[in-house]
Amino acid sequence: MIGDFHAVLDAIASHTRRLLWPAQIRRVGLTSHRDGLPPNERAAIALAAGIEALVGEARPHPSQLTPATTPWLRAALHLRAASDLIATHFHSDGRPRTPDAAATDTRALDAGLVDLGHLAAAILSAEESLALRALQIGVSKTVITTHLPGLGHLADLTRNLSTADRGADPDPRARLQALPQTWTPIRTDEPVLELGDRMHRLRQATFDMTAEHGDTLATLRDITTIGIAVHAHAAAFHGARPTTAADPAPGAHGAEALVLRGRAWQGLHRELSHFVTLAPPHATVRDDLVALSRLLPALAPLEADMSTATHADSAARRIGASLNGAIATMTDIGDHSAGAFADLARSGALRINARDLPRDLVTDDPALALDRLRGAFVRAPDAVVDTIQTQYRAVRQHPVEAIAVTTPLGPLPNPRRT
Template structure:
């Protein structure tokens, strides 16, 4: 899956190739030289466009876009000045003429990669700056500041090619007047790029990592390899639950499918690490490793059972159900529950790759748990949670005469606060990573049917729909 780091790395590689050619090759004619100068302007224009894209989330609530506003941070002033000066050099025509021709040279391919990176960032945000994806929600202003620093380094590298390009153009009999018009001495731009690249004081590495890891918003499901397919489906599920939490609607059926996936992911990951999740006793609350996976999986199982008591009015999300069905095929193939030994200690690349994929799925379930908790909280606030009074704990019913009558009649009632709080408490457990979770206290209320929980194969759970 293409990430922001992939696109910036591709642009840097093409810039390296283009600059290397200027130092080793001559132009065949003046026309060839002028074409490369045009391509050089194209990549500068892409730098300006990408600079504005990285500034956009931070400046979306500001009025105007000018370097003369008081109080702008130094990095933003340098970035705005760099973008404005580049546009004054190459022109502000949109689309830039280079975008209307195939990317057949290193400079044009670098420009294409930079523009693709700009589009990638844009797809993660609404026009008003609100995040559209969980990755965007985790990408703060400091991450974009780190991106501007990296872009400053890239711009400085590009601008260092101006002098070799001008010399090669003169050697190809391009007139000095034409060379000066298009390459007038860009030292002032190089100074701005250096100013931008040195404004990284206090930027922690995690800020840069958050931007570099920004992936495509649309997840193509690659089915040619089980480990790859697992990662793609978990990424798509993470996006689906983020959208679910951001939009109003009856999401109970989808939440139940999500809890089924949570059960399966943790069960098969525990089996890969040598545990017996279908028969193991409950580990201690502070368990680590496979024991922590079993505890987290049983928390997902408890949520599945409790959410099954509520009345649903809408079917589950289509892609979530598709992913549930696909995972019932993938997970047993990657890590059978019947395995008798740990595969995590094997040194062969295939086992290590499967382990990394399963561990990644477990980590993704923490984000999914957080989004699912937010969606459930919205349902609780809206008063949309209804269940049969006969499914309520006897302790709750016996203290309320009205609930006693509802229980006798089998009436649908609004979920009591104690039941909702118990589910909230269990969601608090599942959205922490097993390897980092502190010992968790049990939920304050448990509905009937929670004996010592054991895992079931995912196909058995989904078959009961």
């Protein structure tokens, strides 16, 4: 319990260092004091140094070597992720490596220190109750006073951070909060590298999709098309015939598992196609879809006569590794897509033509039956949403794991249409 508390404090120290202007970190250091430094920067340096004096300077911190199984550890994990995001925008010597970093000035990072000061103050306020709880469960006073010695001096520093005038400007804070993920340039000079870059960018786009407002159905449909293609060509690489093979049994392994997963993406594509879309797909997702339709047939033709995975040459191994990486990435993309679809369902934004609803569902509802006769667009019934969410569960695990795919409403489309 106390160790998890220290983990959050260590994450605060790490994030403090990251928010200090990178060039200044290199010039001044964390424990040095120089006349003329703004008060908030002096407080930030003192806060990081004070926390490290308590929790130690070991890197990685011991808490980073264990799963985040408690609320304290999960909080530390999320804060470290924020630090890593900012770090990707700067070189180790403090120079910006992205256009976003070049446009981010010290005021924006000072705004981050203001928010961090509020967070650190809230965390430090838990020390007394944590010490009392530890005493109640039998932890010795010596251990408590060693690891929770009274952190009021650090709380004072957080107040200096959270009340700094230089960080009170809302515009820099908005710019810092809007700092995006670093986009990896697409290397188009070699197909294997281009496949990896595009799958990486696709995963980033779908991660951001869950935080965006608006209609994402067109993007979700494009993603299902990519899922079909990636699994079909990977299955062909491993010797399967995805366009002509019968549906494998649930829990299939090897190349058949790839065919099964591709059919699951295919079922999702058909079901999502029934919904009304109000906005075009994400531009980079559509670009990646077009590019993958060119790359995948060149790397792993569907009409291959034998398994390319059995070849011993280095080129085949590189292609196989890239395709396997694409399959693993699609599990993350499936997870992000499921979250975006769930958000759409909760918002009531899913509209479907009543004529596309299953007959048994319409028969039991007179209002839907009338809407079906009129060809009206209605809010998607819960049964339809639940079926699609079940299908998403089938694509959120890696196909090497045994899965049971629930049959979607109606038969799956003919695989020759993919």
